[in-house]
Amino acid sequence: MKSRIQRIFAHAPEGLESIVLFNAEAPHLDHAFFYATDLVQGGLFEGGMAVLRNDGSCTILTNELEEQSARRAKEAEVLVFHNRQERNELLSKAIGGASKVGFNARETVYSNVVGLREALPGAEWVDVGSAVMQARMVKDRIEVARIRKAARIASKVADKIPQMLAEGMTESQLSAEMNAAMQRGGAAGPSFTTIVAFGENAAEPHYAPQQRKLQKNDYVLCDFGAQFDLYASDITRTYVFGKASAKQREVYDIVRRAQQVGFDLCKAGASCKEVHDKVAEVIDRTKYKGRFIHSTGHSLGLQVHDGGRIATTSDQTLEAGMVFTVEPGIYVPGWGGVRIEDDVLITKNGCEQLTTSTRDLLEVALPKPMPKAKPAKAQRPTKRKR
């Protein structure tokens, strides 16, 4: 992808002629490898490399196991190696005597950098991690289409969750059904481990689904995303299984107001720090002050956390074409929590919400007690419609 490679070089130190992206064993693959080559239709390329040049050209070095996959890359030369020595010789040839070579320190394991230094002992190595991140933050048309599709798949699943809920089901069971629904909807899989937290577990932002069973009046917090052509979506919805208590509704409404402030502020030119501070202020002006314990959002793309953050420590300015999550939350240990998360595409004058499920508080109607004459059916958990 000539245009993406040129974007990276535009952010890199002047005079740099080549950049080497070097994958280790999965999961330690460099997302920049997939960004630059656009090899999103399969292949791990463990131990593989991409050599990028400042004219936008690219050479892919792969073992023979993935030669067929690598040849799907448009506009790239593909060279096949059978062992480390061959790879180093091909690398040296592909670099073509450039004395200054870039590498991505944020996604290359240390031992691979040692390997590069041994392969090209004469080269001066320059970290281009920041350039790679800046290039990847602003999405091109193809990337936006993929994230949009991933967001649509996740939104449709969010719409269906109320109908999946049944008293006594476990967090793990719900997450299994959500993942299956995403894949049936066209996702390659979840973009990260699906979070399902019932009741008091909703107080833990990075909770993983366990065997906790769904009870009447529980919060149901679901944080999940679809992966489509390697691109991620990321959405959170919090439901109430039954009628919301006054406190459950109060917490929900505050989070929703905070998120709306985020939507209103997100546009090209806005400061990420300011967006976060204003969102946090909504929560910190209530009695839940201090209960919003993470940043407002993160950049989304090939990684779920794809670079920038909407946080008080951020010096990032939003630009048109960036995709961020907006996800305030309130967490009350031992009681529960609410998070509402959507993905937005930053535009010149505002932002477009890519995830489209309703943000109204959904209270999932409990089934009416069955007549006593039919005890067998009453005991079986059934799917409910709201």
Next chain:
Amino acid sequence: MKSRIQRIFAHAPEGLESIVLFNAEAPHLDHAFFYATDLVQGGLFEGGMAVLRNDGSCTILTNELEEQSARRAKEAEVLVFHNRQERNELLSKAIGGASKVGFNARETVYSNVVGLREALPGAEWVDVGSAVMQARMVKDRIEVARIRKAARIASKVADKIPQMLAEGMTESQLSAEMNAAMQRGGAAGPSFTTIVAFGENAAEPHYAPQQRKLQKNDYVLCDFGAQFDLYASDITRTYVFGKASAKQREVYDIVRRAQQVGFDLCKAGASCKEVHDKVAEVIDRTKYKGRFIHSTGHSLGLQVHDGGRIATTSDQTLEAGMVFTVEPGIYVPGWGGVRIEDDVLITKNGCEQLTTSTRDLLEVALPKPMPKAKPAKAQRPTKRKR
């Protein structure tokens, strides 16, 4: 986990007092962090650290977002930081003036190593990647139980695949059903992206499922695994959708014989190189010489590729407690391929197969043509039993 930490130090250079494991953003997490802390029940710990000491003790540094998750670690001290400076101060305290500090170069991104050097400018940094790998290769009782469970879940799904097949279904659809079945069976999810390859696509070992539709007499190659408490299984079965042709059966039988040679040779004391060479010989003595284009197997654990390999380039010797895949294959570009893969626990006198689905060639019976009077039903793909 005192015993695991002591195992790492037993393989590390003498005199080393501490080791720092430092996670970056997911997926660039250090599996050794999860090995040493046994934090397998949730939590990403991005930006988190584990400081291991040669007395087997451990200090976990985490942000407040994951404090609750971190406190699940038995025998470990948990310290909470709110920003980078605080983390560096806590790190310095936890290291306690040790002058030589270990780090895992194979799973720490370069920029994090730079961060460590800045945090502890006086320390000498020693790569303990090889010690970590050697320690992790021999599984303890708890780890074997998790892999056994992950293998059981995947085996049950392999048994059900013939009943999932229907003419016209896509590779993606089958992979969705397989993933759902694994999660319903107790898996946290797939341990890697499920490979489903129909017909000629089975010739590509690292293929990702696409929209290719299942046709009569296709090979159906399924390579997948379950993740259970962060531990992986990895199994491949190749079916024929219909009656196998003579060539399909011939290729299958050769691969099966090669795998049996692998099973027969795997035991404590065996050389990985020798096992691979003998397995490859079975294939290379046939007309499919040169069509087995990868190594015979890999170590399995927290990573799907967890360190050692059964390969001609390996100098590893098998030890009791190691878990390896045995997975020969034959790949004929443009025609198709067969791989059969099982997970084995190395024992003193042989190996135990943890994946237990049949390795007989399964020819999936096609449905009989429906009577013409009922065209509507005949058009609908139905599930078939063998």
